Amino acid sequence: MKTCVFFVCMISVQRSTAQEANTLNAGMNRVRLEFVLDKSGTPNYAVYFDQKQIVKPSSLGFALGDDSTFYKDFELLSSEKKKVDETWKPVWGEVSQIRNNYEELAVHLKHKGATDRYLDIIFRVFADGVGFRYVFPKQTDLKYFVVTNEFTHFNLTGDHKAFWIPGDYDTNEYPYTISKLSEVDAWKLATTAADIAVRVAPDQYAVQTPLMMKTNDGLYINIHEAALSGYPAMQLRVDRSTSSLSSNLVPDAVGSKAFLHAPFKTPWRTIIVSNKAADILASKLILNLNDPSVIQDPSWIKPMKFVGVWWEMQIGKSTWRYSEYADSTDANGKPIPNGRHGANTENVKRYIDFAAKNGIGGVLVEGWNTGWEDWFGNWKEDVFDFVTPYPDFNLKEITAYAASKNVKMIMHNETSGSATNYERLMDTAFRFMNKFGYTSVKTGYVGKIIPRGEHHDGQWMVNHYERVAKKGVEYKVMVDMHEPPRPTGMQRTYPNWLACEAGRGNEYNAFSKGNAPEHETIMPFTRLMGGPMDYTPGIFKLKNYSPEDPTRQVHTTLVKQMALYITMYSPVQMVSDLLENYEAKPDAFQFIKDVPVDWDDSKILEAEPGDYITIARKEKGKDNWFIGSITDENARSTIVSLDFLDKGKKYTAIIYADGDKADWKDNPESYKIQKLKVDATTKLNLKMAPGGGAAISIMPGN
Structure with a gap:
């Protein structure tokens, strides 16, 4: 196309x-x-x-x-x-x-x-x-x-x-x-x-x-x-x-x-x-206001959903690093495993199996490569080489296994803020991706920037991020950048630049006081105005998920996490939670399996920054519609007209709604599912709990 x-x-x-x-x-x-x-x-x-x-x-x-x-x-x-x-x-x-x-x-x-x-x-x-x-x-x-x-x-x-x-x-x-x-x-x-x-x-x-x-x-x-x-x-x-x-x-x-x-x-x-x-x-x-695409044939650019070895690290169940410290070695100089390294071959295969079973296109693995013991807070230049796996990550075996399951592996290149090091090794890293079939990469820049004295949002780094996008064009690799400046529409010029972080994502619920219930009703009016965000929605276990701090919780209901796939637009969406939390709620997980990431049409049905958003989107190349509605800390009722549906056509709507006594703080995982026959004359009465939402799939036929 x-x-x-x-x-x-x-x-x-x-x-x-x-x-x-x-x-x-x-x-x-x-x-x-x-x-x-x-x-x-x-x-x-x-x-x-x-x-x-x-x-x-x-x-x-x-x-x-x-x-x-x-x-x-x-x-x-x-x-x-x-x-x-x-x-x-x-x-x-x-x-x-x-x-x-x-x-x-x-x-x-x-x-x-x-x-x-x-x-x-x-x-x-x-x-x-x-x-x-x-x-x-x-x-x-x-x-x-x-x-x-x-x-x-x-x-x-x-x-x-x-x-x-x-x-x-x-x-x-x-x-x-x-x-x-x-x-x-x-x-x-x-x-x-x-x-x-x-x-x-x-x-x-x-x-x-x-x-x-x-x-x-x-x-x-x-x-x-x-x-x-x-x-x-x-x-x-x-x-x-x-x-x-x-x-x-x-x-x-x-x-x-x-x-x-x-x-x-x-x-x-x-x-x-x-x-x-x-x-x-x-x-x-x-x-x-952005220039047209520089890519003549973008057929290799494929929006997708993905799972990943990530949330378990965020909540402290496992670690990015293979050893506890950089100098944790045995008498032969080999690193001593800490026993908690998440990016190991067997664990990664679990994610590949889950993705294949549920029609999810990709698997992201963070912490697969050496260097994680040596970087955070040290402002060190040469930390990662982007090609050397840890001893328990069998690259060839995982590559072959993913290919056999028709699942794409997603590369992770954390630079530790050392853009100079990444500049030197970028061709090496992208050739490595091509060799092992990685069609996309998530980059990261956590820490103070090197060259020292430069900032994430300064001219030098703005040029660097664009060079990475151009390198992706050269090697036909899609890019999801973390810690860059907030986007400004450059994805039109470089459509392989699928998404950025550049904002306070869902991950803050894992290691801090988290995001207020109004947060996701503000973000589309602010951070997302310039382009998609890798917000990492889809958390199903909303309380008692952190071994490090049992008081932490996500400040939404489960259904609101589902609705975010609609209201927080991105062509690359993470299915973020632990696999077992999805397996425990297969009926709710069905919406995440069904919801696409690329659209033919979008209708902003209602919105007020800081209060509520309701959006309907039509799946690319199909007649399926999906609706996401979210509210802030206040309960809310709204009537949604389906007059955007084709006149005279019958549809089946599956409504995923907050439970009658749901509440983001005390009862966040309560939900109910209703199936209805609908058409363009139907009006749906949606009731959302405090911090809640509604997610709806609408497909032709009875």
Whole structure:
């Protein structure tokens, strides 16, 4: 299947000179943008929704290494506008085709400094928001240069309700805070979040993007970025007195923000707006601002579900390491086994058997390779070689066994944050995957980054993550990255880049106080706006699962864990729990067996950030529909109309619902299953327990 354009309709370009234009406009349906140079020659823009200003005039520009005033003293040379209306087909996704319809305003500026320097600003206005980027064109007096600051502002119209995490240079794994913008205090959380290994949040008032907000008059606003490439991730600094936001780029090891060479295009800054929360989740603005796929024949890219030797390590049942310590050796210098190593041949075969029996495509094995005794917290460079298995992991035997069962093995490359080591050995690692039939890899970057002084979200590492994606293209390997910056739609350009972590996943229920019941009702409006997350849903044993701490529990019901396969979209979904916990509840596990990971259509039926989400999705290439509905800590009832089904066709719905006395805290594993005959006229009355949900499969026929 190839990514393709179905049709393109472009209206002729409209050009204007500086003499013809003072305020420039672009618009699409209910969204309008204005651009103007103020009296100081500073570029300013404003954004309107339904004639109501949502971003007041806000300045744009830079401080460069040799020019701190590259934000004022500009003159407008010319501008042009064009309209684009095209439809393209993603390799995988929430829908089978995406409309890309916008009006573009390109503004060409000249800086009136000692030398002739030029800057273009490109605005694209969609029906649901605005994207804009800076372009440094090829020019004589600006070739190699350093960005020391980006002065992009978002002057908001009020002290909005915000859903935010601290602007940390190295992690996106904080729990969300809901507060007014005037109440943002990143340090309050950053200094106490001891469950996060590496935290660097130097600005007390910086927050991460995507930033989700709700105004007092019911508008929903989301600010993020698209096509992050060759540039550091953008955070937002909150001026608590004015409700103004300003770009805050993650610095490099020497304190600069970006080393660039013209011509260069920055990532897009994105503003999505609607009076309906569901429209925010349905937006494809960020994807549309990314470049088309670089892969001509993506037939080797296969979304899948997988099980793995992982959760048992998270909860302390087994370990990643083969020995207790790096120097645990016998008289002959051989490592002494600790007896708890999870990635051993017989245990891995259990997972392969389970996957084969239940139609699950892959098996992930963490801790299979040497080095785990020697890395965490040591900031050491050469820890893993990515090809040497532990003595109890028979690579050839496991490879042959998985192949005989038609199960794909998923590689795990933990780098220990040493990106330099991975860069040197990347070709070796990917050739190894090709040799042993690994078609996908989960990478990890736990710890402080090497090169020392660089950050997970800085320019050097942004370039590194893209190099890994490109290496995957070269070797035809799909990639799931952990601990990168939050995604920005780059999966359109590299569709083998299936998913990322880059957020607080389900794993935090294993080794910390966990995730609040509202957490999963916030994540789709924040972390998932730029792309899929490897959230690892599907935990069935929700209490008394940790040998290390019996008080730990997952803050959802069992049915909500099932619904997350719908509401937390990803083309690669882990079936995360211990195998025996699924085998104990085969009737509930049937939904996880049935639910796909690739879709022809998605309907956001209802949503409110922090409260509830209900989504219906149609399976790729089939007439099956699946519905996931989740709530926060409050019980909830909702009526779901099935009017999206084909008219006149009969279906069978299987409803997996919370038990009558279910509750995430005291009775999380209670559930009930009901089978109904339904059609497009049916309305389902769903009742969700506190921290609960509902999961529904709908298939044609009686």
